Amino acid sequence: MSGAADKERPVSEIIAAACERERAGQSHGEVGPAIRRIVEARRKSVALEYARGDIAAERLARTIEEVIGALFSAGAALHPAARKLAVVAVGGFGRRLLAPHSDVDLLFLHDGDATAIRPLVDFMLYPLWDAGLKVGHAAHPPREAVRAAERDMTARTAWLDARLLHGESRVFRDFRQAYENLRKRTKKQFIAAKEDERAARHARAETGRYLAEPDLKEGKGGLRDLHFMRWVWKYAHETDIADPKGRKRAFSAEDIAAFRQAERFLWSVRVQLHALRGRAEEKLSFDLQPVLAERLGFNDRGDMTAAERLMRRYFMNAMEVGRLLRILTARLEEEREIARLSPAAIRTLPKALGRDEAGEGPNLRLHVGRLHFQNPARARKNPIDSFRLFRAYARRPDFAFHPEALAVVAASVRNVTAETRDDPKIAELFVSSLTEAKDPVRLLRVMAETGLLGAYLRAFGKIIGRTEYGLYRRYSIDETAYRAIGVLHEIIRGEASEKHPIASRILAAAPDRRRYFIALLLHEIGWGMKEAGIDAVERDIARIARRLGLGDDEARLVGWAGARHRLMQETVERRDLSEPASVRRFAEEVATRERLDLLLVLAVCHQRVVAANSWDDWTRRQISMLYDSARAYLEGGEEGLILRREASAEEARAEASAHLSARSGGERARQLDRLPTAVLKTAEPELIGRIADLVSAAENEGATAAVSARLRDGLIEAIVYAADRTGLLADLAGAVAAAGASVRSVQVTTSEDGKAIDVFAAQAVDGAIPDAELARRLHAKLLEAAQRAPARPPSFSRRIGDRRAMFHVPAKIRLDAEASASSLIVEAEGRDRPGLLYDLCAAFADLGLTIASAHVATYGARAVDAFYVRDGKGRKPADPARLAAIEARLRAALDGGEGARTPLTPKP
Incomplete structure (x- = not known):
């Protein structure tokens, strides 16, 4: 059956027909490809048709349900064990939400005869696997499933959202009853375990909610934080945290709406992310941000690109998730602690917090060990109370904010006026909070998340x-x-x-x-x-x-x-x-x-x-x-x-x-006398010692060039000693690139007798910490380039994983004839790439200019390289025509890459 024809038929009919043809021996392996066509078509359509990602995820989950239902129906006709089997959706599938490339998690429940139900389970699983779906599954009798959940927190969490799809409802009811018994007696254990998991996950994902390339699922403020809130509240209270009609609510009606909005946004991004990558991708990498922004309806506006507007929305969303998370964790803590605390602990504010820069009697109290307002209604109307709340926290961060207090702060933001901003008492409260806080970073983050910092x-x-x-x-x-x-x-x-x-x-x-x-x-x-x-x-x-x-x-x-x-x-x-x-x-x-x-x-x-x-x-x-x-x-x-x-x-x-290898004082003095004054004035003592030893060893052995390379502070420090020549720095820069490294910095010095002493700090191009093998390779390439000019220009290719090419960086050339008495300073700014420094240095050599000093700076994809250059007679270039030629040649090197390279020709 063709894919085009399949679009017009129900899923159940397509799969039933494929199963029947296989059973009749008219085809082999047809069911899996049929399912693949159905799922791939649905993945594409939901990403294109639904602006809301949660609706797209629900529609895709419904399609998978139809597929599983058709397989179960076809298998049940062949295997009588279907009467004893329950097919259960768990995890995200249980919640009726699937991203385009999410795993499909199933639980097969049976009455204890695993052998009997195995053929039917295999009948369902193999076509799903053949279709390319990632299917996680387990098969247990009801009570054994619950015992497994008691041992395995991952299973216990996934099965919290268990939902019967097909089969024996009695077996499923037995499972639900046994699971409920487990839930009721292990609430504290589950919540503690989930809190530990969350802390570990945040540590793995780095400690920021605001990474430039965040992990949509596992990062702070991502989907997993929303999952955490759903799991712990449902486990504790048997109700959905986002249900406004739930018998016990964690959030106000406004916060439930905020929770749902945050979830919708993250699902919208996730669905498009999966669709773009064609796999389960959760990281909002730079290459995808502009495309995601376009798909989600963001446009360039003012001084912000569409990608920057998308990411700002993402971070504001993450901030809101963080706020909701604080409310929930405080609520759970309150439930644990309120029974054992005295009434005084709930009400009394320590005397040290009874006075601040605004005077005595702040509108504050403690509630279950957390800072709260004595009169929330008054605080909503008077923003100074919010600043006094943060002043108290600055002094005593061991008293966390009560979530209801932060909700009051957020509500008070609308009353922050010009008069508030000009109030000297409020200014004093704010600055004192900032300068005296035991944790000013957290104080500012929370103040920003409530909206108070941005309003003030x-x-x-x-x-x-x-x-x-x-x-x-x-x-x-x-x-x-x-x-x-x-x-x-x-x-x-x-x-x-x-x-x-x-x-x-x-x-x-x-x-x-x-x-x-x-x-x-x-x-x-x-x-x-x-x-x-x-x-x-x-x-x-x-x-x-x-x-x-x-x-x-x-x-x-x-x-x-x-x-x-x-x-x-x-x-x-x-x-x-x-x-x-x-x-x-x-x-x-x-x-x-x-x-x-x-x-x-x-x-x-x-x-x-x-x-x-x-x-x-x-x-x-x-x-x-x-x-x-x-x-x-x-x-x-x-x-x-x-x-x-x-x-x-x-x-x-x-x-x-003291760092020299020579033993006698006279020999040490002679070694140091051989070095240019600039080395002694700018290099640190240990480096001076290494340079002096390298120069001395090369001269003693009659070597025309020498190189020393070592790992240091996450970089490779390489010293090159060689007879200076036109294009030497270009050749050395090419050698660094050819070795698989990039230049972090380079210090160029020339002695009075025409010897070049160049010190490179090199790094791995992929951002990894350099290893001994890279240092060895760099040493060999640098020595080869120092000894002789290459017969032909090196060629460079972009490495896998090098993302600089995705960014546009306008080429800029700046010439400064005033900042140096002896040299023209030329700054070249453009997109960094393998071999860029070589191209720039080669351009100077082609123009008959020598480089007295080079300074390399990179800012992600943007490189800003500064060169001190002189003409062949050691003078500062000043002729306007020559300056124009310098600018044109360097711009060609920045813009043209490979096309701008020409073989170096020695200049007289």
């Missing part, structure tokens, strides 16, 4: 749940700000003095830390502004900081630093710190020690959390070097900077001497 700080409200579409950021924009404040809190508590010694000293000496908290809270608000130029962001941050209680000067300081929180990081990534001009220009822009200190703290806290690999030992060393140099310049001018560099070089030289 409207500029911040515009970035709540917002994402940056791309591979760089790990979390949503607001989550990045919360976590950065978490790092600040960690430093203030003295828990990061070894990791962040400078920031620790700055904060320990600060008499008032409000500026640091406010600057970090507001440093990302430019993402929500229509006019996001740096001056506009600075004005907005300063305005809000002033409203939060900072004086004019301090507010301006916070505005300046918050708007430029990337300045320090961009300087270390794109400028040569061995050049005094780089430090001078940075220090003159910063202008004051106060700005420098605030900028350092912002850089550390932001970089620690913004991306998976945004903070490493190289970043720490470079930021520390820039801070120390800029501080020396601010305090002593040019002379102070020179003295600081000389002292640093002497200190580095002395420390490096």
